[in-house]
Amino acid sequence: MAKKNNFFIISGIILVVVFVLVYLGVNMTSNVGKSKAQVTLDDADKRLNKLYSNISVTTEQPIKGQIDLNPVDLAASLPDISKFPITVKNSTDYFIEIFSSPEKGGTGVDGWLTDVAAEFNKANIMINGKQASVKIRNIASGTATDYIRSGKYVPDAFTPSNELWGEMVKDSGVKTDLISKRLVGNVTGIVIARAKYDELVSTFGSINVKNITEAIANNEFSMGYTDPFASSTGLNFLLTALNTFDSSNILGEKAVQGFEKFQANVPFIASTTIQMRDAAKSGMLDGFVLEYQTFLNAADLKGAYVFTPFGVRHDSPLYALGNISKEKRDIVVKFAEFVNQDKYQKSGKDKGFNNLEDYKSELADTDGGLLLAAQKLWKEKKNVSKPIVAIFVADVSGSMAGEPLNRLKESLLQGQKYLGNDNSIGLVSYSSKVSINMPVGKFDTNHRSLFVGAVNSLQAGGGTATFDGIVVALKMLKEELAVNPNQKPIIFVLSDGETNEGHSLKEIKGLIEAYQVPIYTIGYNANIKALQSISSINEAASINADTDDVVYKIGNLFNAQM
Incomplete structure (x- = not known):
């Protein structure tokens, strides 16, 4: 207030x-x-x-200029792919390159896939008589999707945070082969200040996105979320919110009206999760969106906030992309099998993954065209x-x-x-x-x-x-x-x-x-x-x-x- x-x-x-x-x-x-x-x-x-x-x-004195009415050339606006770091280098000439989302393709608690990929390259795994290896590039799911959809750079494989990005890539015409629905388990949710959480429970009896969007629309709850063009969690939240307004037609008039009323009372949309976290520290936000793995590893949130999951699961699916050769597809399949070993799934849990396993995705499968239309609706409304x-x-x-x-x-x-x-x-x-x-x-x-x-x-x-x-x-x-x-x-x-x-x-x-x-x-x-x-x-x-x-x-x- x-x-x-x-x-x-x-x-x-x-x-x-x-x-x-x-x-x-x-x-x-x-x-x-x-x-x-x-x-x-x-x-x-x-x-x-x-x-x-x-x-x-x-x-x-104002002077008119010539307007360029051509749409934004996405491929031209993207920098050279070398801008995004290689966190694991291939150890052989027989390899695949994988785009990985940052919560698992980075370092430290965010380096689970980085660590497993390094182990894969040391394991002397032979495929078709040759030693195979992988290269991991750390790149946000939304940005990775822009590279792939625009044709600027298409890797051999892609593991975004959730399947929504895979559907958007598929819609662009890029051949998308889902090798594994899950490399490691994760969910996304709304992190709510404990006092506000207790207040909402007393009002609604339970907490879910429907109750939260109602509270926001009534100006009773102050929440921030991330850009659905760039953020997996932001895209998931947008889709979930539209679904709460009208699950039968998330782009229909009823859903749009509900979204407009809700959005009118959203004080904060962050470009990045870091920016959102900084704003949350000011104390003016009752809640914000975050992945559970990040929530578990954020010491300043423990005890003071309650996590409420929503939307589709963030289980890091793995796709083979484009006209990949059979030999390279074999490496993608073998890598998916490798990371599924118990010891690597346990190391994932140690880094905050593979929790809240009972949570099931709340949303039906959504095709890429509908997701792109939802993004456009968000931008316009x-x-x-x-x-x-x-x-x-x-x-x-x-x-x-x-x-x-x-x-x-x-x-x-x-x-x-x-x-x-x-x-x-x-x-x-x-x-x-x-x-x-x-x-x-x-x-x-x-x-x-x-x-x-x-x-x-x-x-x-x-x-x-x-x-x-x-x-x-x-x-x-x-x-x-x-x-x-x-x-x-x-x-x-x-x-x-x-x-x-x-x-x-x-x-x-x-x-x-x-x-x-x-x-x-x-x-x-x-x-x-x-x-x-x-x-x-x-x-x-x-x-x-x-x-x-x-x-x-x-x-x-x-x-x-x-």
């Missing part, structure tokens, strides 16, 4: 604050660099006006009740000249394809001074053209007054929300992170805390720590754009947040 001071005071009329609990669901104190004395919104308004009056702000108003703040200082500014422009021009028409967008740029390159407006075809023109006209030069740019963005948001209060405000700062002019973070930190606007930062040849210090105030994300996957990263970010 919002705190007692969470109201804007404008022209003597108290307007309901739309900055509080609008998006990330975090409270007025960040767990990073917390201010000793909180700033009331009345004080924040006065301080904002004072800071703004000291900034040289110009308004540029998640912000219907509260559309986004976002200000992009672009660094055009001298240090951004050349490649950094070129990449910044590319990010915005490609990223705008992920922005829905129902959102409102503005663009600010800054060097020693601040320019309003495009005022806030609905992102229709006309405004999209103005955005493209404004981005193309950006030129580098001068000093770096990052926090002046943020002050101007806050001022624009405040004015927009005074007119159209039923919107969710966000700021995106694209910069190299270095500030040498204008106001300081110390001067505006209280404003950011009081207004509760999440500020996502995207760094180009950047001081990433400096940018993270801005994003961490309201627990938004920070992206390092100095890689060839910047367009893909930003696409995922905009998918989740816009």
Whole structure:
């Protein structure tokens, strides 16, 4: 719930604050660099006006640009596959490459498959008279599915967290051969704070997704979940939620209406599980989604939270992909048999897998086309009740000249394809001074053209007054929300992170805390720590754009947040 001071005071009329609990669901104190004395919104308004009056702000004449109406080229946006680490190298020339989800293909407690694959390569296993081995690539299930579906890179085998991704791959036309429905057992669930869990039990008698979605729709439960385009748990939760609204037609009018009512009261959608966990630490979320293996290995959750499973099981199926040769398919089959040995299943249990074995999947089998349609529905409907108003703040200082500014422009021009028409967008740029390159407006075809023109006209030069740019963005948001209060405000700062002019973070930190606007930062040849210090105030994300996957990263970010 919002705190007692969470109201804007404008022209003597108290307007309901739309900055509080609008998006990330975090409270007025960040767990990073917390201010000793909180700033009331009345004080924040006065301080904002004072800071703004000291900034040289110009308004540029909008210039229309040529809109690229072609859909996003997924394959082109994906980086070279070498971006994703090989956690186990093949030990022979007779091998298969397997894409593995991170909860088992990483290291430590998340390295079960990594360890078993290493043992497989040491076991001198002969197939067709040759010694076989495997190579494991650690890659998130959603990202792996994008590589496979786009044809950018198709491995010999794929073990995502659940079978939903396998169905989506199959729908793309890639030959998908299910070798094993289960390599190791896992489930996903909603992690609920114990006090809230007890409260829900007293209300409903038991806990399930139907009760939870009802509580959320009634604004009685504050929960976060992860992006269903990228996260196995997020995709599972989306499908389960739609099923609770209408199990006979999860894309029908009844299900859509139920989803819209439910989504209107969801304060937080995370791009990643890590981001969600950080937001949960603020204490404003009653619950969030997580896999049980991760829950068991998170010491800070034990005792304080209760795990309630939902949806399909996450049993790590194994698929052979494409026109794989018989010899390679034989290796996939042999590997599935190898990992099923008792000692390796026991080692899985030691790492948190193979628990809650009595839980059965609640959902019927779902084909890939329906899953893709559910993702599309989520993208179209998640912000219907509260559309986004976002200000992009672009660094055009001298240090951004050349490649950094070129990449910044590319990010915005490609990223705008992920922005829905129902959102409102503005663009600010800054060097020693601040320019309003495009005022806030609905992102229709006309405004999209103005955005493209404004981005193309950006030129580098001068000093770096990052926090002046943020002050101007806050001022624009405040004015927009005074007119159209039923919107969710966000700021995106694209910069190299270095500030040498204008106001300081110390001067505006209280404003950011009081207004509760999440500020996502995207760094180009950047001081990433400096940018993270801005994003961490309201627990938004920070992206390092100095890689060839910047367009893909930003696409995922905009998918989740816009």
